[in-house]
Amino acid sequence: MPSEPKFDTVYVNARRETVFVLIVWIVFCVWVVGYCLSAGYNIDPENLNTVLGMPAWIFWGVGLPWVMANVVAIYFGLKFMADDPLEDPPVEQRTGKKEDSTEEESKNG
Amino acid sequence: MGESDVIQAVTRGGVSSNAALVSFTIYLGVVFVLAWLAGKIMAKREFVNEYFLGSRNLGTWAFALTFAATASSGGSFMGFPGLIYTHGWVLAFWIASYMVVPIVALALLAKRLNQVARKAGAVTVPEILRERFGSSMVGTIATVFLLLFLFCYLVAQFIAGSEILAVLFRDVEVFKSTVSWASEALGDGWWNEKTDYTVCLVFFAFAVILYTTYGGFRAVVWTDVMQGFVMVIGVLVMLVLVLQQTGGLGKATREVAKMIPPEKGEAVLALDAPMDSVVEVADGAWLAIKDDEGEDGIIRLGDLVRIPAGETRSEKVKVVRIITPEEIAKIKPDELKVPVKVVELETKPYAYGAGKTGGYVSGPGPDATKSVGFLSAGMAFSFFVFWAFGGAGQPSSMVRQMAFRDSRTLKNSIVTVSIYYSLIYFTLVVIFVCARIYLPGRELTSNRIMPEFATFLTAAANVPWLAGLVVAAPFAAVMSSVDSFLLMFSSGIVRDVYQKQINPDAKEKQIRVLTYTSTAVVGIAATIAALNPPEFLQTLIVFSTSGLAVGFLVPMALTIYWPRMNAAGVISGMSGGCLVLLALYITNNVVNGKFGSYQLLGFDSFIWGVIASAVFAVGGALATAPPSESLVRKFFHQEKS
Numbered sequence: 017m018p019s020e021p022k023f024d025t026v027y028v029n030a031r032r033e034t035v036f037v038l039i040v041w042i043v044f045c046v047w048v049v050g051y052c053l054s055a056g057y058n059i060d061p062e063n064l065n066t067v068l069g070m071p072a073w074i075f076w077g078v079g080l081p082w083v084m085a086n087v088v089a090i091y092f093g094l095k096f097m098a099d100d101p102l103e104d105p106p107v108e109q110r111t112g113k114k115e116d117s118t119e120e121e122s123k124n125g
Numbered sequence: 126m127g128e129s130d131v132i133q134a135v136t137r138g139g140v141s142s143n144a145a146l147v148s149f150t151i152y153l154g155v156v157f158v159l160a161w162l163a164g165k166i167m168a169k170r171e172f173v174n175e176y177f178l179g180s181r182n183l184g185t186w187a188f189a190l191t192f193a194a195t196a197s198s199g200g201s202f203m204g205f206p207g208l209i210y211t212h213g214w215v216l217a218f219w220i221a222s223y224m225v226v227p228i229v230a231l232a233l234l235a236k237r238l239n240q241v242a243r244k245a246g247a248v249t250v251p252e253i254l255r256e257r258f259g260s261s262m263v264g265t266i267a268t269v270f271l272l273l274f275l276f277c278y279l280v281a282q283f284i285a286g287s288e289i290l291a292v293l294f295r296d297v298e299v300f301k302s303t304v305s306w307a308s309e310a311l312g313d314g315w316w317n318e319k320t321d322y323t324v325c326l327v328f329f330a331f332a333v334i335l336y337t338t339y340g341g342f343r344a345v346v347w348t349d350v351m352q353g354f355v356m357v358i359g360v361l362v363m364l365v366l367v368l369q370q371t372g373g374l375g376k377a378t379r380e381v382a383k384m385i386p387p388e389k390g391e392a393v394l395a396l397d398a399p400m401d402s403v404v405e406v407a408d409g410a411w412l413a414i415k416d417d418e419g420e421d422g423i424i425r426l427g428d429l430v431r432i433p434a435g436e437t438r439s440e441k442v443k444v445v446r447i448i449t450p451e452e453i454a455k456i457k458p459d460e461l462k463v464p465v466k467v468v469e470l471e472t473k474p475y476a477y478g479a480g481k482t483g484g485y486v487s488g489p490g491p492d493a494t495k496s497v498g499f500l501s502a503g504m505a506f507s508f509f510v511f512w513a514f515g516g517a518g519q520p521s522s523m524v525r526q527m528a529f530r531d532s533r534t535l536k537n538s539i540v541t542v543s544i545y546y547s548l549i550y551f552t553l554v555v556i557f558v559c560a561r562i563y564l565p566g567r568e569l570t571s572n573r574i575m576p577e578f579a580t581f582l583t584a585a586a587n588v589p590w591l592a593g594l595v596v597a598a599p600f601a602a603v604m605s606s607v608d609s610f611l612l613m614f615s616s617g618i619v620r621d622v623y624q625k626q627i628n629p630d631a632k633e634k635q636i637r638v639l640t641y642t643s644t645a646v647v648g649i650a651a652t653i654a655a656l657n658p659p660e661f662l663q664t665l666i667v668f669s670t671s672g673l674a675v676g677f678l679v680p681m682a683l684t685i686y687w688p689r690m691n692a693a694g695v696i697s698g699m700s701g702g703c704l705v706l707l708a709l710y711i712t713n714n715v716v717n718g719k720f721g722s723y724q725l726l727g728f729d730s731f732i733w734g735v736i737a738s739a740v741f742a743v744g745g746a747l748a749t750a751p752p753s754e755s756l757v758r759k760f761f762h763q764e765k766s
Binding site: 030 | 214215218221227228229232237374375376377378379383482483488506509513533536537538539540547551685686758762763
């Protein structure tokens with residue numbers, strides 16, 4: 017009996033990264049939506065607190081999580097995500113014409 | 126009718142200048158140089174891959190900024206500031222999902238999508254589906270969906286671009302004489318409702334069609350990179366100017382907290398006796414009124430008012446009536462050259478927040494029509510889903526995800542886009558909350574608040590030339606979306622319709638001619654459709670964005686992550702999701718009498734569309750035969766070396 021074929025590494029890694037991203041989204045959704053709905057609605061302007069000039073509920077419910085989301089994005093981008101090769105199929109298969117894919121892209125970084 | 130026959134009772138105070146025109150022209154010049162350079166590179170490369178995907182070779186800056194700039198559209202820089210202005214600080218909560226948009230939109234599909242597109246040799250989104258399932262039917266249906274929604278989106282972007290230009294140029298002499306010449310030349314008709322807008326539309330369309338057609342994807346990406354920088358610099362310059370002007374954000378927030386929402390309505394202007402000439406009162410004019418109790422009040426005109434020669438009354442005109450006492454005391458009515466009275470004034474309080482202070486610093490935010498306020502709990506959740514997943518599901522972002530060079534590029538781009546979005550979106554909220562203080566009564570023309578406030582700020586700081594750069598920011602946002610969408614449209618026609626269905630053996634020269642022609646024709650068609658613009662720009666953009674995301678997000682995610690997915694699943698997911706979305710928009714038309722999202726159980730139509738799309742996609746796939754083993758092996762399993 018032939019052995020089960022192995023899944024592609026890019027597929028396996030991308031699936032793992034997708035699960036991480038969905039968890040990140042849920043955490044921030046609970047924080048932002050939960051906090052803002054409970055602390056930021058129908059505020060009496062006489063009792064308005066501000067942090068860094070913005071209403072306090074905006075600071076704790078949007079500003080701070082925004083900073084934290086950037087920290088997570090930096091960790092995810094620089095550490096968590098695997099550096100998988102995404103090689104092309106043979107060029108002829110796509111277009112029938114030879115192309116040089118690595119030259120002169122210095123303008124785009 | 127000549128100018129001499131018109132008495133202008135109030136003229137509009139100009140804030141733009143020729144300096145703005147000069148810096149804007151320089152900006153546009155750079156765009157054309159980039160397109161020309163891209164065109165030169167294209168001549169050396171294989172046409173289809175280069176024209177539509179830049180030979181799949183985008184580096185970090187190119188990929189990150191083209192992704193970010195394409196996603197920031199006319200909605201971000203016209204509709205969004207208008208909403209902040211109208212509803213206040215709650216818009217920070219409304220847009221908050223953008224904190225996770227980069228990570229969700231770039232990590233959910235990008236790496237795998239790029240790999241599958243390479244394996245399939247695909248340059249368009251429908252082509253991925255076609256190759257992944259070996260079904261031309263799924264490719265055709267995806268193309269139809271794509272073209273349908275893209276066209277709505279294109280039209281909305283053309284409108285936004287033209288409105289920005291109309292505000293920027295409205296007090297420039299060359300522009301005014303062009304408008305008066307065009308007004309005579311075009312005559313009366315549906316195509317010429319507002320001549321200044323029509324002139325701007327033609328100019329905008331000409332510029333964007335020209336550089337997109339000539340330079341292809343690479344020109345679009347390079348201009349996106351430049352436009353990305355223009356956007357962020359423009360926004361940051363505005364932030365500095367606004368904080369200088371207000372004396373700190375805390376002070377501005379406290380001032381906004383004291384504001385009471387205005388009232389919107391209609392009025393008729395009247396003369397004591399008929400005159401021999403037409404009497405005009407400019408839109409935006411402030412007129413004093415007395416209310417029923419004899420108290421002083423003030424209204425702002427939403428439209429230009431004309432009282433015909435020999436008559437004493439105008440037609441009904443839209444007005445905004447200021448309610449906040451501090452503002453009434455502060456705003457000086459315009460001086461009238463002819464005595465014009467306000468009669469038959471009828472205004473309506475806001476459905477939520479009327480007569481109360483604090484609405485602009487608190488949720489759900491004041492709203493003229495919705496009794497639950499601007500952002501109900503259900504809608505707050507809906508938008509947190511919509512921005513992140515709606516963005517990920519956009520075929521325009523998928524196309525970019527097919528074009529980056531390697532995983533390292535993607536990793537760096539997630540970081541770059543995260544920082545970029547933080548600088549733009551939160552900053553916009555701060556800026557336009559403050560705009561309420563300096564430009565009151567703009568509720569009827571809030572779509573124009575961005576260019577108007579930019580020109581106001583730069584004039585107040587005595588740096589009018591900066592207005593060109595700052596106003597170029599929203600214009601850049603629109604251009605960078607329009608060019609991408611134009612290109613997607615023509616790639617749909619050329620690659621998915623002509624090359625796949627009509628003439629698979631087409632020569633490069635034929636493809637090249639058809640590509641140029643279709644890009645130009647689509648651009649011209651969008652221009653014609655945008656001649657008489659609908660009122661709700663933001664709604665049109667949201668509808669098209671929702672349609673594209675509902676149609677493509679779940680079917681594409683399952684296509685690349687679920688080996689059991691098949692063509693039937695994609696077709697039923699796309700159709701089911703879009704039909705539910707359309708049904709909810711039609712329901713809103715029937716129930717509430719206007720085109721917009723129907724909020725079933727308090728949630729946006731998008732949520733229901735995505736749920737329906739997922740149910741139909743999975744159901745459709747499981748109810749039909751699994752895909753062929755060879756295709757699953759090709760796209761999911763390691764290739765034997």
